[in-house]
Every structure is written in structure tokens, then in C-alpha cells.
Amino acid sequence: MKEIKRLLNIIEDKNSKLHEKDFLLTWEQSRDELEQVLYLAEALKSLRASNIDTRVFNNGLGISLFRDNSTRTRFSYASALNLVGLTQQDLDEGKSQIAHGETVRETANMIAFCAEAIGIRDDMYLGAGNAYMREVGEALDDGFNEGVLPQRPAIINLQCDIDHPTQAMADLAWLKEHFGGLDNLKGKKIAMTWAYSPSYGKPLSVPQGIIGLMTRFGMDVTLAHPQGYDLIPDVVDVAKNNAQASGGSFRQVASMEEAFDGADIVYPKSWAPWQIMQQRTELLRQNDSQGLKALEQTCLAQNAQYKDWHCTEAMMKRTRDGNALYMHCLPADITGVSCERGEVEASVFERYRIATYKEASWKPWIIAAMILARKFAHPGDVLARRLEAAIPRVYR
Amino acid sequence: MKEIKRLLNIIEDKNSKLHEKDFLLTWEQSRDELEQVLYLAEALKSLRASNIDTRVFNNGLGISLFRDNSTRTRFSYASALNLVGLTQQDLDEGKSQIAHGETVRETANMIAFCAEAIGIRDDMYLGAGNAYMREVGEALDDGFNEGVLPQRPAIINLQCDIDHPTQAMADLAWLKEHFGGLDNLKGKKIAMTWAYSPSYGKPLSVPQGIIGLMTRFGMDVTLAHPQGYDLIPDVVDVAKNNAQASGGSFRQVASMEEAFDGADIVYPKSWAPWQIMQQRTELLRQNDSQGLKALEQTCLAQNAQYKDWHCTEAMMKRTRDGNALYMHCLPADITGVSCERGEVEASVFERYRIATYKEASWKPWIIAAMILARKFAHPGDVLARRLEAAIPRVYR
Amino acid sequence: MKEIKRLLNIIEDKNSKLHEKDFLLTWEQSRDELEQVLYLAEALKSLRASNIDTRVFNNGLGISLFRDNSTRTRFSYASALNLVGLTQQDLDEGKSQIAHGETVRETANMIAFCAEAIGIRDDMYLGAGNAYMREVGEALDDGFNEGVLPQRPAIINLQCDIDHPTQAMADLAWLKEHFGGLDNLKGKKIAMTWAYSPSYGKPLSVPQGIIGLMTRFGMDVTLAHPQGYDLIPDVVDVAKNNAQASGGSFRQVASMEEAFDGADIVYPKSWAPWQIMQQRTELLRQNDSQGLKALEQTCLAQNAQYKDWHCTEAMMKRTRDGNALYMHCLPADITGVSCERGEVEASVFERYRIATYKEASWKPWIIAAMILARKFAHPGDVLARRLEAAIPRVYR
Known part of the structure; x- marks a missing residue:
């Protein structure tokens, strides 16, 4: 209990404006704000482990809008809503009247009369996902200010075209746990590298989220990919600036080997080139299925030139003491398991399998x-009162 | 708190038998019963605004059966269940065994062992939707009387072929709010008029619901539509009789202009003619997709003759002080926004946009x-005890 | 209240290890364990009837995975979760990333960070459904032991290829209620017989579940089916052994008449032959839709030879005093109602309709x-504390 109280005090000591804005990109938040979220997550986890009910809402909806398939994000969001006492309601655009002339502005209000949170996954269209979230946010502000909505729901970015903040923050929480604190991340070498996969069209938001966030904490971040597999240039600039400001470093290299050399952490993962994602966005918009098929073929052929971007045992040996922490947002393309040849060798993945599950568990x-940081000016105090009330989560 | 207590006393003063019957058509309920629902809605809204938990069920299911697409009704129902403490469970007929020989009678019982409410939207088949709800109701009565069900769930009509009582009652609650009380509605002129839309097959239940309900409160109700866009004749008779009994009036006119002249409230909205809906019902039953397409073409061509049924700025100028309250159940077909030419001019809609959101928010x-009126003989007293307990909705 | 306390004491007196294992087949559980579940069900039902909140979880998820259509099992599971305080979250494999390389091991962990129960229906593939549940169970054990999961969710078998334990146990609870106690079942003659239906591919799990469970309680169990409509031989052996151990009997006959003669209980129901189900499993695996259609035709033709396996009034007259209890898992194929010619005559079904609803209601x-038996070493004590707290289910 003392440890939880200590965490709640840390949370309250942070200088945070998160209750006044949506957390849509990690680089729009201050260091204190990022830490507030990290410590809140830790406090919630500890409260549940102590069998204390963490619900702060006795009623209220949490809406989800998934414009792409998802397992772990869907269940993580559902779990989070349940932890704070909100009831999930899925906005299935196929079953709704949105096709029938509703505007974003209108829909945002119509679903939100009793909503405290709206989680959105919209990662397929470059230039659109994050913009859509902001459009929803403005509509909610408008509805709240005009007296239509009795509360302003938190928007949770469950993955967009630019960032994947819940993933990157969970990854950071895992690194904090694994290395025993944020301070211990300073100077750690992390390799965010492209890896071969027999699929195409994987979003850029994970690598972008990683380089955009890890450069905030004084880490030495290396981004590696074959020529032509660029990320959005603006995000690369964000990473460069972050590194300079935090006292870390950011560099780009063109080989997996170079990135892995001496790394403390490796994150080998496939993604589609930025330029391809732009073409794909255009083809999706035009509903050009032939064009999409042709593009897929081109991409798969291009990918196939880089099969040696493979996280093998030999590759792992290059890392610090041959013992870097392997990370992945899952599901990984595991050679001989989920595909003939993929991102990672089966023996490597198996050795770090439980570690990746713990990473995901954050x-x-x-x-x-x-959600708590967006809804309450003093989320630490709110949880402190739950700690004091100490209603059991399970009546044993 | 005093104001909420006053509302709860009004509720208890009403002479209501709503706990003994399902609310399937507004004109089957007494004036006291309608008012009981209005005041209950107001009390619930005030309780939530005072951060008081309105859940009266600690467990129990609320079932939804949507036989047509829906955004706002779906979310409104989900919100309502959440407000009273029930958990939504969707009966997706596609995923069920209903095709596999289950009868309505059987299904109604099988889903209801722990259900306190069943919300049904069934508006596609003329002559069928409301009848289906009654069939479900009889099955639930049977199951409850025979000891199969430990409780008789409330049936909530979320739109049928005849009436849309949750919409019409929400519209009435909005008028009560806007004009400062039910008494102020006496003598107010409301124009329920057809409007052009480039779509077809829109249900009759909204205009029917409006003329069936607003004639209860001494309003001067005008129904306007082009020749051939009739509503169900029985419902028109209901409106006539209501008007006579309530001291209001009901008339039918054949031009939008005439209806708008001097109106306090206008409700311009497209619908399909009753006779067409009958043909459509027959074709849907026969699964005659070619016939449906042909009917759609005929209807769209017919509609196109009446493009001047358009809620323009010029049309609005005809209303009282050029300033009538514009209403719509949403989504509206807005000219230049959701379609090239629709029900309402963009500038008119924009001026009343927030008003229509507030209308929907009821x-x-x-x-x-x-739900409360159906489940409790003394719903005002039930809420009075929640007010006294004053459990916070949000633990701030 | 005294009666509920008595039930809770009985529950605690049972020697049960159910909190250490998943309830995947009734014949893997001891007699005491089966009785513990029966009495827990009765206690929960009585608590709810006394308006006492039965939720023992204040938060937590209950996951459902339906690989086959379902109405009553889906709603029963949703109801059960709601009764104990868990929130349902559906794992829709179509909307997930499972196709995208996730392993069972991984998915099981990814969905379970906050899950207390996972209900699975997987009855289409012979040799696969029950095995899949065990694979999920092992993955959950692994995740729990490795510190990935803070709790080990209960796996609930909502129907597999071998057994349908929630159905069989509900049927047993109904028999216990109907005949006034388990002791009264000793020596009762139950006829589990095949019946004609114009459909094919119905799972074996219901008849297998019935013969596997009812032979535990000293009943005289007769299994009847036309030649070639065999159940899985191993399960038939289980029934034989059970009967010997419990002091009951088990026999197989080749006519409905013989099975019905003098029966106290009849359970006439269609199923597909074991050998056909094996072929069907193979064809489903190969995605051979032509082969499946051909197999269906063969089976329907084979079925049609046995239209006289029909639960008629004349057939019922053969039973004890012409008055045996008719049972069915529902939906039944009712002659002249759900099909031209089915499993049961309409007048017979109608006479027992309410009885079958009560059967299902368990x-x-x-x-x-x-769920409670799996999650708590002393579920009776857990409920005793809920009884003492006596929080109302409904705030009347």
C-alpha cells in the first residue's frame, strides 16, 4: 500500500495538462505528461494486484471504432474500460447510418451523450487517421461547449497513420520495468529495424511511434531499413529533434547488422515504405482493387530482395553480450511458424516469447x-480515494 | 436536489399503469402516462448532472434486436441500459439459430432468463413490426406466468412500422425544454411536412409518431405532403381524434408553403408513400430484388417531381417571425452536404444544427x-431512494 | 435464507478439486464435483430469486469464442457472466489478427490479461474442439506461471466435439428439480434416442453428453439409433463404465419403440453419424464445398429412410403411464411447425413446451x-458472504 501511495504522489507531482487535451501523438506531450501516464499505469496495475476495485465510473460508455482488424488492441481497450468502470459499445460503421449522410461532426455527438471515452483505430489511410481523430475531437469540443454533451469524452488513439501511442507507451512501460526505471534507459542502444515479411501494407505507426518516443528518454536510437523503406520524413525529424533535446542520439543506417551491433534492445519489424503507403491510400480511396493487387505484387517482389533482414541467432550475437532484449508489438512473422520465412528465427522468438507477452500486457x-489522465485534473488523488475505500475487486 | 425531489413527486402523482403494459404506441398511453415518462426522463438527466449514480439494477441484461441499421437509436438504447445498470446483449439473428427452426415464442423465452428489457427495431415490413413486438410480449407473459422467467422484461419499441415512440417522446421532451413546459405547447403550430430526398423507402414511423403524439398536447398540427405520399390512414384518424380530445387541431394540406405559414415548429422530412411501402413489404417478403430495384426507380422518379418540397431560407421566412424551430430526427439530407439536393438547405440546417443535437440528446x-416505468409501479420512489443514497456516478 | 445457507453448506462439504482444473468433460469430474456445480447453480438461482446481488467480481472480463452459431448458449453464457459480475467480450476471429499468424498460445494470453473466464464453442471438427480447449488451457497455465497473466481464467466448454457439459448439467439440474432430488433419479429409465430430421451435421455432443452424465447417477440409460448412426465409440465405453460404477445400467437398442417402452424420460434428437462427422471434418478442413454438398445429399437421403423415428403421441403412449418427461436441448424440429416432418409431433412438443423451456433455463x-467452482476453492463461502452482505440485485 505504501508503494502505491508513493506512485500516486509521483503522479500528482507531475506538471500535466493531459486533462485538457487528447493524447494523439507522444511528441505533443511533455516529459512530465508521459511520466504521469506511465506511473498511472503502474499504480492501476498495483491496485488490481492488491485486489482493489479500480472503477472510478459507476456508469458511462466507452466507445470503440475499429477501422482495421485487431485482437490485442481491441481486448486491451475493452480491458481498460472495464478497469475504470466504463461499458464498451462498438461503433460498427457497417451497421450504422453513417453511409446514409451522417457527418463526422454529427456522429461524434450522437454516440457521445453518455460516453466518457472514444477509442479509434484508423491506420489504413496515410494523412487521414490522425486528422480524423482531431476532427472528432473538435466536434466533441463543440458539442460540449454548446451544452449538447454533459461531458467531453477522452479520445484514445488506438493506432493512426502517424503514431501508435498506446503501443509505444506500453513498450516504454515494459522497458522501464525490465531495466528497473526510466533513468536506466539513458544511453541504452535500441535498434528499430525493418525486417523481411511475406506480407505488405503493414502500418508505419509502430516504428514511427518507437523512434518518436524512445528519443525522449536519452536513449541511443538507431533506425535501420533497406533503401526505399522510408518512414514519414516529418516523424524522422521529430526523432532527431527529440534526441538532441533529451541528450540521447538518433541515427539512420542501411543494414540490420550495423543497427544490431552492440544494441541493448532490438525491435525488428516489417513495414511498408512511406511512398507505397501513399500510393495505397490513393488506390484505397479510388476503390481500385486491381491497382491494389498490382501494388501488392510489386511490393512483395521488392520485399523479397531483403530476405536477409532476418533476426537470426547470428544477428542476435552481434548485440551487447549477444543478449539484447528482443521486442515486438505482435503478432510477429516467425520463420517456420507463421510463415516460411519471416521477421525472426523461431528459436530467437521462442527465447523472448514470454518477454513479448509481458511487453503486450502493459x-x-x-x-x-x-483515460484517467484525460478525464481528471488530479488522477492520482482520484485513485488515492479508491485506495482508501479499498473495495475489493473480487469478493473472495 | 429540491428540484429533483419535485420532479420525483410529480412522477408519483401521475396515474399510471405503465408497469403493467409495454409502451408500443404513444396513443395507447394516457396523458398521465406520457407525462410520467417525460418527467422520469428529466429526473434521470438531472440526477446524472448531479453526479448521482442512476443504476437501479445491480445485474441483469438488456437485449437489443435491430432488424435495420441504426446509429443513434442503438447508442441511445445502449446508454439507457447503462444508466439503469443493465448490460447490453445483442441478438444478432445472423449468428443465432433462429433460421434453424426457432419460433418467436421460443426465442423470446430463451434470451430472457436474466433479461429486464428487450429493445426491438423492426420497421421494414408494413403490418409486421409492431405485430412482432406484441407477439414477443405475449411469449414473455406466457413464460413469466408459467414460471420459466423470473421477471417479465420490458419491451421497448425502438421503431416499428407504425410508430417511433422513443423518437416522438424525445421530440416532445425537447419541445417541453425549448418552450419551457408542456402548457406552453398549447396552440403552438407544428408543421410535419414531407420533404424531397434522393432516397426512397424511409419509414413512415417518424411522421406518424409526430402527428400521433403532438395532437395530444393541444398543438395545432399540420400534415403536409404531395398527393400520393399518404401515411397509414388509421394513424391519420388517430391524429384527428387526438386533436379533438386535446383541444388542439389537425389538418392536412398539399403544399409545404401552406404548412410553414405562421408555424412555430417545422419538421420537414422525407418518407415513402404508404402504398409504396405496402408493395415494398410484399417484394421484400418474396425476396424479389429485381422488383425492389424497379420499385426504387419508380419512386425516385416520383420523388423527383417534388424537389421544391425543400426547407429553404425563403420557406423558413414564412414561419412565425421567420423564426420557427426546425426539427429533424437525423440524419437529415442536407443540400450540398450529404446530397446534391435534399430536404433542407445547408444554411437552415447549420443554424439549427445544435438544436437538432439537443433534440436527439433526449x-x-x-x-x-x-424501462423504469415498465419495471416499477413506483419509479419515482425508486429514484428517490437513489437520490437519498447519493452514490456518485463518477468518483472524482 | 435458511434454505440458501443449507445449500451453501452442502457445497462446502463436497470434496472438490474443480478450482484446480477446467470442467471440459463431465466424466473427468468426480461425483462430488458434479454435485458441487449443481448445488452452486441452485444457490445462485435462489439468491437471485431473493433479490440478492450475486456478483463476486467488481471488474473483470469474460471472453466468448463461438465457432458455431448459437442463441441459447450465447445468451446463457452472457447471463452467467453478468450474474457473477464479469463483462462479456467476444473474440470474433474474423475481426481479429488470428489469420495473420497468431498462434493459439499467443492469442490465449493476449486476450486474457484481465479475463476471469473464457467460454468456447467449437463443435464442428471431430477430434479438434476439445483438444483446442486443452491447448488454450495449457497456454493460460503457461502465461499464469510465467507472470504474464495476473489470474488463470476459467475455461468453460460451451460445446465441443465430444461433450456439451453445460447442456448435460443443465439437463441434470432440471431432472433433479423435476423429480425432487438426485436420489430420485436412481433407477429412472431414460431413452436417449435418435430422431429423424431433414437436416444434417448436427453435433454428437448432446447425446454423448447425456449418456456420459446420466449413467453417473444410477439411471437406466438406453441409447437408441438406426444402424450406422453411431456415437464416438470411446464415449459409449465411458457410458458403459459409468453405469457399472454407479449401479445403473446402459444398453443400446436399434429401435425407438424399444427405447421408449416404459421410459420415465425420453430425449429424441437428431444427430449425424460419427463416421459422417469424420468425413465432414476432413472436407471442412479441405474447404471442399462440393464434397460437403455431396455428403449432405447422401446423408439426407440416408436420414429419409428413418422418418419413422418420430416422437409421436403413439410413441409416447409406450412410456411409463404414457407420461414420460420429454426433453430436448432446443430448438427441436417440430413436425408441421419448423419443418414438414421432424423429430417430434407438434402436439407432443406443445404439451412439454414449457417443460423444455424450464430445462433450458438452468x-x-x-x-x-x-465459473465460481473454477475460480474459488471455497465457492460456498464466497456466496455465503454475498448472502450476508445482502446487496439488492434490484433497488426497488
Whole structure:
């Protein structure tokens, strides 16, 4: 209990304006704000481990809008809502009247009369996902200010075209746990590298989220990919600036080997080139299925030139003491398991399998923390009162 | 708190038998019963605004059965269930075994062992939707009387072929709010008029609901539509009789202009003619997709003759002081926004946009009120005890 | 209240290890364990009837994975989760990333960070459904032991290829209620017989579940089917052994008449032959839709030879005093109602309709009981504390 109280005090000591803005990109938040979310996640996890009910809402909806398939984000969001006492309601655009002339502005209000949170995954269209979230946010501000909505729901970015903040923050929480604190991340070498996969069209938001966030904490971040597999240039600039400001470093290299050399952490993962994602966005908009098929073929052929971007045992040996922490947002393309040849060798993945599950396990807590940080000016105090009330989570 | 207590006393003073019957058509309920629902909705809204938990069920299911697409009704129903403490469970007929020989009678019982409410939207088949709800009701009565069900769930009509009572009641609650009380509605002129839309097959239940309900409160109700866009004749008769009994009036005219002249309230909205809906019902039953397409073409061509049924700025100038309240159940077909030419001019809609959102915002409260009125003989007393307990909705 | 306390004491007196294992097949559980579940179901039902809130979880998810259509099992599971305080979250494999390379091991962990129960229906593939549940169970054990999961969720078998334990246990609870206690079942003659239906591919799990469970309680169990409509031989052996151990009997006959003669209980129901189900499994695996159609035609033709396996009034006259209890898992194929010629004559079904609804009504309680038995070493004590707290289910 003392440890939880200590965490709640840290949360309250942070200088945070998160209750006044949506957490849509990690680089729009201050260091204190990022830490507030991290510590809130930790406090929530500890409260549950102590069998204390973490619900701060006795009623209220949490809406989800998934414009792309999802398992872990869907369940993490559902778990987070449940942890804070909100009831999930899915906005299935196929079952709704949105096709029938509703505007974003209107829909945002119509679903939100009793909503405290709206989680959105919209990662397919470059230039659109994050913009859509902001459009929803403005509509909610308008509805709240005009007296239509009795509360302003928190928007949770469950993955957009630019960032994947719940993933990157969960990854950071895991690194904090694994290395024993944020301070211990200073100077750690992390390799965010492209890896071969027999699929195409994987979003850029994970690598962008990683380089955009890890450069905030004084880490030495290396981004590696074959020529032509660029990320959005603006985000690369964000990473460069972050590194300079935090006292870390950011560099780009063109080989996996170079990135892995001496790394403390490796994050090998496939993605589609930025330029391809732009073409794909255009083709999706035009509903050009032939064009999409042709593009897929081109991409798969291009990918196939880089099969040696493979996280093998030999590759792992290059890392610090041959013992870097392997990370992945899951599901990974595992050679000989989920595909003939993929991102990672089976023996490497198997050795770090439980570690990747623990990495993923932070997501519900991070999402719940983001909701609390958006809804309450003093989320630490709110949880402190739950700690004091000490209603059991399970009546044993 | 005093104001909420006053509302709860009004509720208890009403002579209501709503706990003994389902609210399937507004004209089957007494004036006192309608008012009970209105005041319950207002009390629930006030309780939530005072951060008081309105859940009266600690567990129990609320079932939804949507036989047509829906955004706002779906979310309003989900919100209402959440407000009173029930958990939504969707009966998706596609995922069920209903095709596999289950009868309505059987299904109604099988889903209801722990259900306190069943919300049904069934508006596609003329002559069928409301009848289906009654069939479900009889099956539930049977199951409850025979000891199969430990409780008789409330049936909530979320739109049928005849009436849309949650919409009409929400509209009435909005008028009551806007004009400062039910008494102020006496003598107000409301124009329920057809309007052009480039779509077809829109249900009759909204205009029917409006003329069936607003004639109860001494309003001067005008129904306007082009020749051939009739509503169900029985419902028109209901409106006539209501007007006579309430001291209001009901008339039918054949031009939008005439209806708008001097109106306090205008409700311009497209619908399909009754006779067409009958043909459509027959074709849907026969699964005659070619016939449906042909009917659609005929209808769209017919509609196109009446493009001047358009709620323009010029049309609005005809209303009282050029300033009538514009209403719509949403989504509206807005000229130049959701279609090239629709029901309403963009500038008119924009001026009343927030007003229509507020109109819609009454729906969750009305639905929750209907559930409470059906489940408790003394819903005002039930809420009075929640007010006294004063459990916070949000633990701030 | 005294009666509920008596039930809770009985529950605690049972020697049960159910909190250490998943309830996947009734014949893997001891007699005491089966009785613990029955009495827990009864206690939960009584608590709710006394308006006492039965929720023992203040937050937590209950996950459902339906690989086949379902109405009553889906709603029963949802009801059970709601009764114990868990929030349902559906794992829709179509909307997830499972196709995208996730392993069972990984998915099981990814969905379970906050899950207390996982209900699975997987009855289409012979040799696969039950095995899949065990694979999920092992993954959850692994995740829990490795510190990935803060709790080990209960797996609930909502129907597999071998057994349908929630159905069989609900049927047993109904027999216990109907005949006034388990002791009264000793020596009762039950006829589990095949019946004609114009459909094919119905799972074997219901008849297998019935012969596997009812032979535990000293009943005289007769299994009847036309030649070639065999159940899985191993399960038939289980029934034989059970009967010997419990002091009952088990026999197989080749005519409905013989099975019905002098029976106290009849359970006429269609199923597909074991050998056909094996072929069908193979064809489903190969995605051979032509092969499946051909197999269906063969089976329907084979079925049609046995239209006289029909639960008629004449057939019922053969039973004890012409008055045996008719049972069915529902939906039944009722002659002249759901099909031209089916399993049961309409007048017979109608006479027992309410009885079959009461039979079905036990399922939510059985499922809730299974969850409690798996999650708590002393579920009776857990409920005793809820009884003492006596929080109302409904605030009247």
C-alpha cells in the first residue's frame, strides 16, 4: 500500500495538462505528461494486484471504432474500460447510418451523450487517421461547449497513420520495468529495424511511434531499413529533434547488422515504405482493387530482395553480450511458424516469447491511464480515494 | 436536489399503469402516462448532472434486436441500459439459430432468463413490426406466468412500422425544454411536412409518431405532403381524434408553403408513400430484388417531381417571425452536404444544427424512463431512494 | 435464507478439486464435483430469486469464442457472466489478427490479461474442439506461471466435439428439480434416442453428453439409433463404465419403440453419424464445398429412410403411464411447425413446451456455477458472504 501511495504522489507531482487535451501523438506531450501516464499505469496495475476495485465510473460508455482488424488492441481497450468502470459499445460503421449522410461532426455527438471515452483505430489511410481523430475531437469540443454533451469524452488513439501511442507507451512501460526505471534507459542502444515479411501494407505507426518516443528518454536510437523503406520524413525529424533535446542520439543506417551491433534492445519489424503507403491510400480511396493487387505484387517482389533482414541467432550475437532484449508489438512473422520465412528465427522468438507477452500486457494499463489522465485534473488523488475505500475487486 | 425531489413527486402523482403494459404506441398511453415518462426522463438527466449514480439494477441484461441499421437509436438504447445498470446483449439473428427452426415464442423465452428489457427495431415490413413486438410480449407473459422467467422484461419499441415512440417522446421532451413546459405547447403550430430526398423507402414511423403524439398536447398540427405520399390512414384518424380530445387541431394540406405559414415548429422530412411501402413489404417478403430495384426507380422518379418540397431560407421566412424551430430526427439530407439536393438547405440546417443535437440528446433519457416505468409501479420512489443514497456516478 | 445457507453448506462439504482444473468433460469430474456445480447453480438461482446481488467480481472480463452459431448458449453464457459480475467480450476471429499468424498460445494470453473466464464453442471438427480447449488451457497455465497473466481464467466448454457439459448439467439440474432430488433419479429409465430430421451435421455432443452424465447417477440409460448412426465409440465405453460404477445400467437398442417402452424420460434428437462427422471434418478442413454438398445429399437421403423415428403421441403412449418427461436441448424440429416432418409431433412438443423451456433455463446458473467452482476453492463461502452482505440485485 505504501508503494502505491508513493506512485500516486509521483503522479500528482507531475506538471500535466493531459486533462485538457487528447493524447494523439507522444511528441505533443511533455516529459512530465508521459511520466504521469506511465506511473498511472503502474499504480492501476498495483491496485488490481492488491485486489482493489479500480472503477472510478459507476456508469458511462466507452466507445470503440475499429477501422482495421485487431485482437490485442481491441481486448486491451475493452480491458481498460472495464478497469475504470466504463461499458464498451462498438461503433460498427457497417451497421450504422453513417453511409446514409451522417457527418463526422454529427456522429461524434450522437454516440457521445453518455460516453466518457472514444477509442479509434484508423491506420489504413496515410494523412487521414490522425486528422480524423482531431476532427472528432473538435466536434466533441463543440458539442460540449454548446451544452449538447454533459461531458467531453477522452479520445484514445488506438493506432493512426502517424503514431501508435498506446503501443509505444506500453513498450516504454515494459522497458522501464525490465531495466528497473526510466533513468536506466539513458544511453541504452535500441535498434528499430525493418525486417523481411511475406506480407505488405503493414502500418508505419509502430516504428514511427518507437523512434518518436524512445528519443525522449536519452536513449541511443538507431533506425535501420533497406533503401526505399522510408518512414514519414516529418516523424524522422521529430526523432532527431527529440534526441538532441533529451541528450540521447538518433541515427539512420542501411543494414540490420550495423543497427544490431552492440544494441541493448532490438525491435525488428516489417513495414511498408512511406511512398507505397501513399500510393495505397490513393488506390484505397479510388476503390481500385486491381491497382491494389498490382501494388501488392510489386511490393512483395521488392520485399523479397531483403530476405536477409532476418533476426537470426547470428544477428542476435552481434548485440551487447549477444543478449539484447528482443521486442515486438505482435503478432510477429516467425520463420517456420507463421510463415516460411519471416521477421525472426523461431528459436530467437521462442527465447523472448514470454518477454513479448509481458511487453503486450502493459497495454490495458496504459490505455486506462490515458483515460484517467484525460478525464481528471488530479488522477492520482482520484485513485488515492479508491485506495482508501479499498473495495475489493473480487469478493473472495 | 429540491428540484429533483419535485420532479420525483410529480412522477408519483401521475396515474399510471405503465408497469403493467409495454409502451408500443404513444396513443395507447394516457396523458398521465406520457407525462410520467417525460418527467422520469428529466429526473434521470438531472440526477446524472448531479453526479448521482442512476443504476437501479445491480445485474441483469438488456437485449437489443435491430432488424435495420441504426446509429443513434442503438447508442441511445445502449446508454439507457447503462444508466439503469443493465448490460447490453445483442441478438444478432445472423449468428443465432433462429433460421434453424426457432419460433418467436421460443426465442423470446430463451434470451430472457436474466433479461429486464428487450429493445426491438423492426420497421421494414408494413403490418409486421409492431405485430412482432406484441407477439414477443405475449411469449414473455406466457413464460413469466408459467414460471420459466423470473421477471417479465420490458419491451421497448425502438421503431416499428407504425410508430417511433422513443423518437416522438424525445421530440416532445425537447419541445417541453425549448418552450419551457408542456402548457406552453398549447396552440403552438407544428408543421410535419414531407420533404424531397434522393432516397426512397424511409419509414413512415417518424411522421406518424409526430402527428400521433403532438395532437395530444393541444398543438395545432399540420400534415403536409404531395398527393400520393399518404401515411397509414388509421394513424391519420388517430391524429384527428387526438386533436379533438386535446383541444388542439389537425389538418392536412398539399403544399409545404401552406404548412410553414405562421408555424412555430417545422419538421420537414422525407418518407415513402404508404402504398409504396405496402408493395415494398410484399417484394421484400418474396425476396424479389429485381422488383425492389424497379420499385426504387419508380419512386425516385416520383420523388423527383417534388424537389421544391425543400426547407429553404425563403420557406423558413414564412414561419412565425421567420423564426420557427426546425426539427429533424437525423440524419437529415442536407443540400450540398450529404446530397446534391435534399430536404433542407445547408444554411437552415447549420443554424439549427445544435438544436437538432439537443433534440436527439433526449433519447437515452426517454428510453431509460420507459424501462423504469415498465419495471416499477413506483419509479419515482425508486429514484428517490437513489437520490437519498447519493452514490456518485463518477468518483472524482 | 435458511434454505440458501443449507445449500451453501452442502457445497462446502463436497470434496472438490474443480478450482484446480477446467470442467471440459463431465466424466473427468468426480461425483462430488458434479454435485458441487449443481448445488452452486441452485444457490445462485435462489439468491437471485431473493433479490440478492450475486456478483463476486467488481471488474473483470469474460471472453466468448463461438465457432458455431448459437442463441441459447450465447445468451446463457452472457447471463452467467453478468450474474457473477464479469463483462462479456467476444473474440470474433474474423475481426481479429488470428489469420495473420497468431498462434493459439499467443492469442490465449493476449486476450486474457484481465479475463476471469473464457467460454468456447467449437463443435464442428471431430477430434479438434476439445483438444483446442486443452491447448488454450495449457497456454493460460503457461502465461499464469510465467507472470504474464495476473489470474488463470476459467475455461468453460460451451460445446465441443465430444461433450456439451453445460447442456448435460443443465439437463441434470432440471431432472433433479423435476423429480425432487438426485436420489430420485436412481433407477429412472431414460431413452436417449435418435430422431429423424431433414437436416444434417448436427453435433454428437448432446447425446454423448447425456449418456456420459446420466449413467453417473444410477439411471437406466438406453441409447437408441438406426444402424450406422453411431456415437464416438470411446464415449459409449465411458457410458458403459459409468453405469457399472454407479449401479445403473446402459444398453443400446436399434429401435425407438424399444427405447421408449416404459421410459420415465425420453430425449429424441437428431444427430449425424460419427463416421459422417469424420468425413465432414476432413472436407471442412479441405474447404471442399462440393464434397460437403455431396455428403449432405447422401446423408439426407440416408436420414429419409428413418422418418419413422418420430416422437409421436403413439410413441409416447409406450412410456411409463404414457407420461414420460420429454426433453430436448432446443430448438427441436417440430413436425408441421419448423419443418414438414421432424423429430417430434407438434402436439407432443406443445404439451412439454414449457417443460423444455424450464430445462433450458438452468443453463445460465450452471455456467455461473462452473465459473465460481473454477475460480474459488471455497465457492460456498464466497456466496455465503454475498448472502450476508445482502446487496439488492434490484433497488426497488
